[in-house]
Amino acid sequence: MSVKRGVKSLFAGLERFFFAEEVPYGLALVRMCLPTVALIPMFRRFFRVRELYSADGCPQQLAELFGNGRLLPELPAEFAAALYGVMLFALICGVFGFRTRLSFLIGGLLYIYFNMLDAIGTMTKYSVIAAHVLLILSVSDCGAVWSVDAVLKRRAGSGGLSALPVRVPVWPARLIQILFAAIYFGAAITKVQTPEFFSGEQMRYWLVSNWNWPNPIGELMALSPALLMISGYITVVWEVTFPVLAWRPLGRFVALGMGVAFHVMTIFALGLWIFPFICTTCYLAFLQESDIAAIRGILRRLRIRGGWLGRPRVIAAMLLERRPVMVPLAGIWLAAGLAVAVGSVEADYRLDVYGIRGNGALLALPAMDTATVRQMINSQEPLREKDKFFSFDIGSMVMAGQLANSRSQFAAGEVIIAQCNLNPPHEDLWVECVIQDAEDRVIDVAGQFVTRDQLFAKFNYMTAEKLVPGQYWVVLKSSGQEVSRRPFELTGDVSAEGGAEGMLSN
């Protein structure tokens, strides 16, 4: 009996979770913001449609990368340009909420099509996230408020502009929320399966990659292993707990707040610009009706008026109302879409991507210096010893097995930890750490095998055993060659301590 009651209450809970009714303000905000962000990279590619997405260019389909052949048709450039224009038009219509579902259905499908056509220069994980959300929006009532459709509907009805907004089931917003829980949980699984993420190596190499936009803070962070390890653990903890916290009254603010901070950090640390905004705009799906009421209250108290924001959709609706009665709204949409398609074909022609018409002939290939080319083609240069190492540093604190600080001054009796970080792939190496004094006299030599799977190696020195205060060098050698050296100063009175230490250690 109690099991039956439990199952019944579970279903009732699920029904409340997915089918509770609210005014879809959050979804409407996602509708306005997400496509706007997703359109930024797509607008940039409008000038290259012929090259990236048509049979007259060099698209590389996503399916080909997975060995599934060319699943999608590669259209002649004119058709590709026309469809691309329709995609942009449809997504803009979606932003304003004009024929919202139709717009997102057509825009979303074309968005997926063009992304899948160019897996190298267009398709990324943010495109995937945007594709999911665009398709969810196409089956939602996101156009029920703050849209041209809503204004038209209200003006057509008896209530006029003062009519109460409609309340609809919240399941589309829930699907977006669940999508993000899945994304973060999946990303956490990826990280858990990558030990190098927790030791900071993976993040470090990413931070010094120049594959995205400039990331000055990331480059600085890359040289601070402790920071990388701490931020790595925080990220994974946040990603794993996101699904647990996201639907709690207060946990929601923690999970989303950390999410915003994390994504904003990726702008400065990784040089990502679109990805963070795709994610944070989707967070708007977490806004509830009560949140919007609270935000409105705050704005009212601050005397900030937002009425002008709705002006464009009201003007658009008024213009659409002036159409002949016999012309349906979908007809207006189709006619405008057709005009955009024709305009896109014309734009593609005028843009002259390959510069053939502008130049009057085909552009010439740039010539290359023969000596340089031969050196590039025939190069068999072995890797220099120093290129097998990323860095070498000395310090005194270890975190998660790695050197976490950098020092150049040590008190007598302290332990000096020297660590080298290696660049994989490398062969098995014999690595030595040599202590030299200011006159380059060798005081101590220690060596160890560093196998090909190792990404770092550490050497510990008890300063009190042999050294007296003064200036020294720690020299890193690999295969007998000097790779790097770090100076350090030993301070303090070592005579008494050294004797004691020596006696103790023996």
Next chain:
Amino acid sequence: MEGWCGMKLRRWGAGLLICGYLLLLSWGIIGHALKIPAAGNTLGYFVVWDMFCGWQAFDNRTHFIAEDSAGNYYRVQEPWGAFQPFGHVDRVNYDVSNQLAPRHIRNVLSHTDHPPIDRVYVVQEIWPKQFNVPDRLWSSYFHEPKDQQSYFNLRAICAADGTLIESNPDWYVAQGLKSIADNPRLRTQAQGASPFYNTFFNPRLAAEANSSFSAADNGLTN
């Protein structure tokens, strides 16, 4: 009554959609966690969240060099300006699996003016990533002079239409193989155990022969 039915249908439709979507997301997560190949395909890309899984210690760029019959060399690069999709790096460099190369070659050569091309070399340029650190940071963190050296690896040779003539291992793979082959014991064992295909004995033929009256040669084909 019709409204009630319509509402019920909508509710059921929404329920099915929710269930389908949740199953899809679960498939992606479980498939990725357990590394099931079913999730490693085109559809899987839409539900697997493996962001930031592979970053290497060496940076690389790909150079395409065309050679004409007179021995002159040309850079096979878009003279109309290469598209840089995510930063300041040309699109072709984001092609880690080198699958775009034939189409890139074909596209550039078919839209440019050049003498007849004999072959196109695809060359990887590699350098350690620490050299990407700006000079001001280099001087404060690294104590050595910043003497960056690039390594080149001939990845492939293609015909003018992009057809592959010769393919060599990726620099990273080659480096990994070299590090293993560096072991003399392994090298000796590998040399003594070259894989081969036996053309003298064919189990299928042997089985057929055993089942018939002619089993004289016992599967030996030669």
